[in-house]
Amino acid sequence: SNLKQEILKLLKSDRFISGQEMADRLKVSRTSVWKSINGLKTEGYSIESVTKKGYHLKEHPRYISPTALKVLVEGSSLFTRMEYLETTESTQIEAMQKLESQEGAYVVVALEQTKGRGRFSRPWASPKNSGLYLSIVLRPNIPITEIIRFNLFISLALSEALDAAFGVESGIKWPNDIYIKNKKVSGFLTEVVSESNVINAIICGIGINIYKNEDVTALGTATDIESEIDPDREIDLDDFMKKLIHNIEVYYDRFINEPFSSIREEWKSRSIVFNKKLKITETNESYVAKVLDIDSDGFLEVLDEAGEIRRVVSADIEL
Ligand code: BTX
Structure with missing residues (x-):
């Protein structure tokens, strides 16, 4: 429900927040807050309640909700x-x-x-x-x-x-x-x-x-x-x-x-293929080459062992 989403947002924005404060801020009853918290718990959120401090999100679930x-x-x-x-x-x-x-x-x-x-x-x-x-x-x-x-x-x-x-x-x-x-x-x-x-x-x-x-x-x-x-x-x-x-x-x-x-x-700057000898497999052939650059169209420029420069558009590369 929408309320669950709102409560999740509140739990994420504060270290601790009381049920009363959530109820006041969202203009709903304490019971509705409590129900939504239980709903979030079933979705996998580990929500702890600490006396006098309120609720807090203890650890993140191992999956998205x-x-x-x-x-x-x-x-x-x-x-x-x-x-x-x-x-x-x-x-x-x-x-x-x-x-x-x-x-x-x-x-x-x-x-x-x-x-x-x-x-x-x-x-x-x-x-x-x-x-x-x-x-x-x-x-x-x-x-x-x-x-x-x-x-x-x-x-x-x-x-x-x-x-x-x-x-x-x-x-x-x-x-x-x-x-x-x-x-x-x-x-x-x-x-x-x-x-x-x-x-x-x-x-x-x-x-x-x-x-x-x-x-x-x-x-x-x-x-x-x-x-x-x-x-x-x-x-x-x-x-x-x-x-x-x-x-x-x-x-x-x-x-x-x-x-x-x-x-x-x-x-x-994020690419890991440059200046390494790699095995490149295109549709019909495999060869070893060093990747020199990528051009403005996104084609790789590679230097094969015969000293020839090739443009590669679609291939598999083995590191
Ligand atoms: P790819 O063909 O480049 O990589 C597949 C190769 O990677 C496999 O042959 C195997 O050697 C290796 N591999 C298999 N599983 C894993 C893995 N979990 N982690 C690392 N290496 C693995 C890459 O294909 C594209 C993969 C897309 C997967 C998404 S998941 C959501 C969507 N649904 C779906 O069926 N495929 C895509």
């Missing part, structure tokens, strides 16, 4: 709806199914995916209560070729949100991954629905490993926020979602209005 998402939608200049699912096959599938019935830009978030997927139908490990899995639907009216540029803007939004919310130092591995210290913490995938080469909808799926989980650790190449965050620092998923959604709004607007060159330097 529907109430927090509603607060986000209400404050959003872009998104009209955020759908919350405990579990689903893939948020990409959910998001695509709503393209007709749901107007505008929206988000589908799940706490578990049973068939999470990466690019080229590779699996994306999406265990329960360990990560965040979301799909963002946007509807720009632009040529499909702009998708490369979209990925560059989104990678910056994601990497910056991770750093701001968790105090980590993440880097972008072109084209679609976010790394912390040489391990993948997050990946995204951009799919489009288009007509005559014009985009009808972008469905961008983002997966982020938050808590340690064997399914993810077993990959050997992956990490999670819990393993990388300063141990004194708390993982606040509501705060992360807020920062991520805000960054997506900002960078999506910039994507629509600005060329890649306006973020090129920022993007380069």
Whole structure:
């Protein structure tokens, strides 16, 4: 309910707040306050009441809550709806199914995916209560070729949100991954629905490993926020979602209005692919090359072992 959202806001803004004060400020009865607090507790918030001091939010739940998402939608200049699912096959599938019935830009978030997927139908490990899995639907009216540029803007939004919310130092591995210290913490995938080469909808799926989980650790190449965050620092998923959604709004607007060159330097400073010998796999061939630069169109300039400079637009890179 709306009251739950208001109470959550109050709990977040004060160290301690009494039931009476919340009731007065929101002009409702103490019983309604008490009911909403119980509702938030069932959503996973650990709310403690201390005699003479009042209520306070003890620790953050290990997952985001529907109430927090509603607060986000209400404050959003872009998104009209955020759908919350405990579990689903893939948020990409959910998001695509709503393209007709749901107007505008929206988000589908799940706490578990049973068939999470990466690019080229590779699996994306999406265990329960360990990560965040979301799909963002946007509807720009632009040529499909702009998708490369979209990925560059989104990678910056994601990497910056991770750093701001968790105090980590993440880097972008072109084209679609976010790394912390040489391990993948997050990946995204951009799919489009288009007509005559014009985009009808972008469905961008983002997966982020938050808590340690064997399914993810077993990959050997992956990490999670819990393993990388300063141990004194708390993982606040509501705060992360807020920062991520805000960054997506900002960078999506910039994507629509600005060329890649306006973020090129920022993007380069976060990139982890430069000046290393990497294995690059394009559709038909694999080769070893050193990445020299990224041009104003978002193409990588690489130097292969034969001494030839190539422009790479779509490929997989192994560090
Ligand atoms: P990708 O194809 O670049 O990465 C997939 C590869 O990454 C896998 O082949 C595997 O080696 C490795 N991998 C699998 N799971 C994980 C994980 N949890 N953490 C780190 N590495 C992993 C990247 O694809 C794009 C992933 C997008 C996932 C989101 S989640 C929400 C949305 N719904 C959905 O089904 N997919 C997207």
